[in-house]
Every structure is written in structure tokens, then in C-alpha cells.
Amino acid sequence: MRKLLYVLTAVLLFMQVAHAAGPELRSDHPDRYTVVKGDTLWDISSRFLDNPWYWPEIWHANPQVENPHLIYPGDVLALVYIDGQPRVTKVARSNNGVVKLSPKVRSTPIDTPVPTIPLDAIEGFLSDTRIVDPEVLDAAPYVLEGEDSRIVTGAGDRIYARGKTDADSLGVFRRNKAYHDPDTNEFLGLEAKSIGAADVKETNGEVLTLMLKRTDEEVRIGDRLLPTEDRRISPTFTPSAPDSDIDGTMIAVEGGVTQIGQYDVVVVNRGTREGLKPGNVLAVFQAGNTVTDPYTKEAVKLPDERAGLMMIFQSYEKMSYGLILKASRTLAVGDRVGNP
Template identity: 45%
Template structure:
């Protein structure tokens, strides 16, 4: 009897272990039409390449986990051959470089390596957009005007601002408020979005008036634009996608670019940030709000269930707001759509 119980217990343990292993492996599912090899071309991204093999492309760090051919999976270049292999029963991607009878070296500039995500879609938002708390924005100096009472100025002009610099540094940014963010659930003020219009150097300060020489402008400087220290941002293509933190759900506040609805490769603002533990690389699943329809029998209105419509990856994080890039979408993405763990 004792041997029988031990045998049953061992069977249960082994069965549970087997099911757990299958569950873990199922979390990294391959596409049905995945290729055995893929040749990298200009314009590819790691997300795009992984999407040819995986049903969930954001899990590409897992398939690059064991790759002795490439020390840094970001250093992959057009012409490289990506192939599927298996390590301990799990799919892995390897890289095959130039081959031939004789050894040879191939050199490529580092900035020619393919990025993790399409940088062309986010570069402007990395450089030119910021979200500041209301109190900081109110304390920032504001533009009075330019020489000869001008109310519009550009590169090469001198402008004057009034107030106290937030940071005593020579290079300052001139920003324009582009709107405010409020939490759709709590009505909490999350911050003001600012768009950079110019870069200016501080030339003099007399009492509360600041003289600035405009060195570069994207748009004309106007009265009441704000002077804020230039943000030191190092542009890089390195993002490591990972699931968003446990228990953190959010909503889309805005589709940046002046439109209400968006799709793949549009940038959106969401109502979660540093205080919720978000970091660049966190991935959310997007759920479209269910439609409100009228029941033909009872005549009352019914809200249909939310349905998954895409995925986004966070690439820039502020205290209470973050910017994310929509990496995949099967439906229109709109303001108010819900974000959950993928």
C-alpha cells in the first residue's frame, strides 16, 4: 500500500511538472508560417524580425537569450542570415554572418545596426516632447517678446523672458504648452504636455528679465512660450521589451499627432508613469472599448465586452504619464482604450 501511494504521488508530481513545462513553453509560441531562415534587410527591426517567427514578437529577448554568434543581439546588420534553432527544447534565433572558404573581416558602422523598434517613428517625441507637472510649468519663465516689440521670433533673433530659470545653464529650450492631461478615472491632473519650438542661449539676466539668443528653431517663438532647461537625452535604439508590471492597468489619453484614432506605429500618451513603476520597454496589450448597442428584445442598451486590438511598447516615461509606440494593431486604437498586461 505504501509503495502504491508513493507511486501515485510520484505520478502526480511528474504530471504537474510536465503540465508546468508545457505551460512555460506555450508562452513562447511560434507562428504557423515561420521561416527556417530570414535575411536581414535595411529598415528591419528586431521586433519585426522576431514577428516573422513568434506569435508575440515582444518576447524577442527570450529567443535571443542563447546566441553565442552575437554578443549583442542589437548588433545585427543587413545581409545577416537569421535562422531558427532549438536549445533545451525551446526556440532560439541564431545569426550567420559572411561565410566562405577563406577567413575575412567585415566592418559596419555601429549606427548601421538594426534597431529594436522603428526609431523614425519616435525620434521626434524623444527629443521635442515633454510632460511637466503643473507647478513646475507655472514657475518656468515666459517669453515677453523680441527686439523692436516683435511678438514672433526665430533662429538668429534675440528674445526676452521674465522669471527665474529653473536651472542655471546656458542652453535653454523654448517650449509651447500643447495641452493638459487628466486621469480619465480619477480626474487627477497628470501634467502638461510641452512641444519644443526652439533652442536658445542665455546671454544676460537683469532682475527678472532674461535675454536669450535663439540658436535653432523648429517653429516661431511666440509670447507666453515657456523657457525650460534643455533635456539631456541620449538617443539609442536599445530597448528590452518586457511585460508591464503586475496589477498596473491604464488608459490611452491621447494619440499624438493631432488625431483621435491611431494604428500601428502611432505614438500615444498613457496615464501611467514612473510612480507606477513603468520603464522604457514595458509592453501593454490594448483593449478596445466595447460598443454600446440596443437590445432588440428588451429595448435597453448593452455594453459589449472589450476586445484585444493591439500591443504597445513604452519608450519614454514621465512621473505620471508615458509615451508608447503602437507596435501591432488589428483594429483602430482610440482615446479611452484600456491597457493590460500582454
């Protein structure tokens, strides 16, 4: 009989844990919310949920409205219950301005869909960053010199390079950081920093003549030329929890700052092979201190403490870039990241 009680208790505990692992409404959630310009999907989901990464489970795409999966400024969102479960859906306004669940087709577009996170925090970063294989960068054409034998050049100048390419437009890149896993020393990727862009004007064997059309820094001898690529990202990826267990580390922060806070871009040593994808939300855990036991003099490691949230916005095979969305204390390189 006692064994049966143990089994029943274990089953009830499991059911409670399973039930808790899902969307949790905020105690002060709105029943209606009108989206305003400047809102992000993260902002909106945070108004309704204590755990915004469960937004996909609470969002109900109304099939009767235009673009049911996109949210625009001016849209009205309503908290409704379907089969007893809370759902957030997009509703429309009637001609007299009263909100109703039956939709009215939008006759003119309202701005653009709200982005998931503040794009101005990452757009410049994306345009200045590319992860490449070292072999690809080493095989790329490189700058020989500028016109009039100049060793540094800028926008509007002519430059000469050596190498082969079929592209009409090339980006100018400079070798930047090589990332390694702090635990295994595995090579994760090479960061190539964007310096500018140039158009190919003439090809003479292996010598290329190019005109610099944009530069962020002075172009130098030895800078590499890579084909330009469409680096626009979708602003509408959805906040979500990772599908797999993630246990990683923040290994770098953009800009070289020592203290990491909200809207800083960070690098983590986990990527697509571990199941990370854009939109995944990770918790950041600050490493616990190591203290000395006052009696035994042994070193005792204190537990890590949850200190923030980040969202992955670009992932490669072995590493990813994320944006810090929330920090309850100062974060640092070396802090652990994991499932929220």
C-alpha cells in the first residue's frame, strides 16, 4: 500500500511539473491591447505572459483576418478562451469603432509588421559581421593597393586587387576574431568584419580594378573581397523555447565591453547542430562564487543564479549571436546560458 502511495505521489508531482511547463498569464494581463508603433513581439508577449517564450502556444491565428500571422500597429489583440485554454488573437474594428471578433478586411496596409526584437539594435551589427571558414577567406581576392599607390583608401577611390571572381559587386572584409569553445577549445568560426563595398570595373587576368562605393573604415592592403550577400533578416521570427536542452556559455560581446546589459549583442558557443534557431530564448545564469568553508577550509562552489534573458537572432553551425533582452544584474563573458 505504501509503495502504491509513493507511485501515486510521483505521478501527481510529474503532472504538476508538466502542467507548469507551459504559458503562464501575468496577473495584470490586459484583456485587450492595441498595438502601437514601436512595439516588438517580445514587448507584446511580455504584456500577456510571465514566460513570453511560450507565445507560440498562446497565439491563435484568426483565419478570417488578413495576414493572421502578422501583427501591425493599430491591430487590436484580445485574450479569449478556446476549449478552456487562454489564447490571444487578432480582432478588428467595426465601422463605429467597436472591437469585434469578426474581422474587417484592411483596405490599406498599416506600416509594417511589428518586429520580434528592436531591429535597430542588431541591423548595424549584422551588416558588419560575417562568419566564414578560414579557407574561404584565405582563398578570396585581396587588395593590392589604391590608386596613386596609396596604402589606405576610402569611398569613391579606385583600388586594385588580385584574385578571381565572377561577381560584379564585392564586399571588403578584414579578418577579425576567431572563436573557440572555452571548454573543449574546438574552433567555432572566424568573424570577418565588413569594411566596405566595391563594384568590379575591369578584370585583367587575376588583377581586378574596383571602385569603392561605401566604406566604414579605411580600406587597407591585404583586405579580402567576398561576394555580397543578402543579409536582411526576417523581423517576424517568433519567440520560442529551444526544442532541445541547451547548456552553453557567452564567449564574447560585440564592442569589447566588459559589462553586458540590455540590448548588447553576445556570442554563445552553441549553434544549429545543438538545435538553436532564430527566436529561441535562453536564460542567462551568472556564475556563483567559490567560497572557502570557514571550518573545513574546502573550496565550495555556490550555485549559478538566473540573471537575464537573451534571444538568438542569427545562428551558425557551431555558434550563435543573441541579443540581451533583460538583465537583472550586470552580466559578463563566461556566464552560462540554458533553457529558460
